[in-house]
Amino acid sequence: MKLFKHFDAESIDHVLEMVTATNGKTALMAGGTDLMGVLKSELLAAYPEVVINLKTIAGLDTIKMVDQECRIGATTRLTDIAASEPIQTTFPALAAAAASVGSPELRNMGTIGGNLCQDTRCWYYRYPDKMGGRIPCYRKGKGPCHAIRGENRYHAILGGKKCYAVCPSDLAIALGALDARVKVVGPTAEQMMPILDFFNVLGTVLKPDELVTEIRIPLPSKTAVQIFLKNRVRDAVDFAVVSVAVMVDQEEGVCRDARIILGAVAPTPYRAFAAEAAINGKSLNETHVAAAAEAAVKDAKPLSQNAYKIDITKALIHRALLSS
Numbered sequence: 051m052k053l054f055k056h057f058d059a060e061s062i063d064h065v066l067e068m069v070t071a072t073n074g075k076t077a078l079m080a081g082g083t084d085l086m087g088v089l090k091s092e093l094l095a096a097y098p099e100v101v102i103n104l105k106t107i108a109g110l111d112t113i114k115m116v117d118q119e120c121r122i123g124a125t126t127r128l129t130d131i132a133a134s135e136p137i138q139t140t141f142p143a144l145a146a147a148a149a150s151v152g153s154p155e156l157r158n159m160g161t162i163g164g165n166l167c168q169d170t171r172c173w174y175y176r177y178p179d180k181m182g183g184r185i186p187c188y189r190k191g192k193g194p195c196h197a198i199r200g201e202n203r204y205h206a207i208l209g210g211k212k213c214y215a216v217c218p219s220d221l222a223i224a225l226g227a228l229d230a231r232v233k234v235v236g237p238t239a240e241q242m243m244p245i246l247d248f249f250n251v252l253g254t255v256l257k258p259d260e261l262v263t264e265i266r267i268p269l270p271s272k273t274a275v276q277i278f279l280k281n282r283v284r285d286a287v288d289f290a291v292v293s294v295a296v297m298v299d300q301e302e303g304v305c306r307d308a309r310i311i312l313g314a315v316a317p318t319p320y321r322a323f324a325a326e327a328a329i330n331g332k333s334l335n336e337t338h339v340a341a342a343a344e345a346a347v348k349d350a351k352p353l354s355q356n357a358y359k360i361d362i363t364k365a366l367i368h369r370a371l372l373s374s
């Protein structure tokens with residue numbers, strides 16, 4: 051790795067001051083489980099001169115129930131989210147997603163803010179600079195998406211155009227189903243944005259001088275059922291091949307509101323509106339659930355090696371809805 055200065059931030063204002071003072075030549079670090087790999091492989095367009103540790107900001111790692119919503123500080127560890135009694139009780143999909151990330155070591159270091167902001171795992175994008183040279187690509191600012199003609203078994207089947215890398219974050223998928231919002235703070239303004247608006251095809255909409263400070267989740271209806279399912283090649287220390295998070299509210303056997311979010315099938319968390327429409331106002335029987343699963347992938351355009359993701363997506367939706 052190259053040398054960089056390391057600062058322990060004391061407050062959010064301190065972070066913003068340092069980012070401004072260094073003219074943006076900074077990288078924010080929470081658990082560092084993703085950032086350290088990114089720096090070692092020299093993936094960023096410019097190597098940061100300063101790394102700012104967010105974990106030293108007091109009070110940024112708490113889980114609180116306030117005013118009909120849950121507020122989770124950006125540096126809250128995944129271990130603490132998975133083990134939190136209020137999260138397990140009220141947001142079981144989020145607890146399951148947090149528990150599914152990597153390994154105990156990664157969950158002990160990794161944070162919710164870092165999980166949402168982590169860089170993609172596309173193997174062309176991640177190819178280390180020191181092993182035969184960096185591979186330029188659309189996501190790095192210049193060049194084609196090599197997955198289109200290359201090894202693309204883990205890439206997008208939906209919504210890929212110039213970049214087929216998928217969003218790697220498990221928590222984003224569960225938070226999408228829970229209709230969470232992300233608090234983004236910059237030097238001049240702060241905003242709450244719906245979690246699905248936080249992502250774009252090249253990662254997140256964060257500007258270089260902004261950071262995530264909190265995630266807010268509205269309390270769900272008492273009758274809503276939440277499920278997070280993740281298919282992966284091996285059961286430990288592995289990213290999703292496909293994941294599905296659903297929140298379904300039923301009244302007298304009829305689905306009155308459904309949110310269905312798909313993970314690892316698109317460059318962003320993918321809201322399956324067509325699948326939701328296929329079950330809203332209907333009972334969750336075999337026929338309607340099968341129709342929802344078909345509708346979810348009707349726009350899929352798989353690459354040469356990843357059509358199998360269509361079947362996995364349908365199977366996960368089917369399983370999640372039938373157990374709702």
Ligand SMILES: Cc1cc2nc3c(=O)[nH]c(=O)nc-3n(C[C@H](O)[C@H](O)[C@H](O)COP(=O)(O)OP(=O)(O)OC[C@H]3O[C@@H](n4cnc5c(N)ncnc54)[C@H](O)[C@@H]3O)c2cc1C
Nearest residue numbers: 078080081082083084085152160161163164165167220262
């Ligand atoms: C072997 C391995 C397996 C993994 N498996 C999974 C998996 O199954 N599922 C999954 O979802 N992830 C997985 N990850 C990815 C990741 O390490 C974890 O998800 C972790 O949660 C990242 O959090 P962190 O705090 O360590 O992030 P960091 O590495 O500290 O940061 C990641 C990125 O986010 C930025 N960032 C961090 N916090 C903020 C903030 N508050 N505001 C703005 N930017 C911020 C950093 O600048 C950096 O760019 C895995 C990683 C590894 C190495």
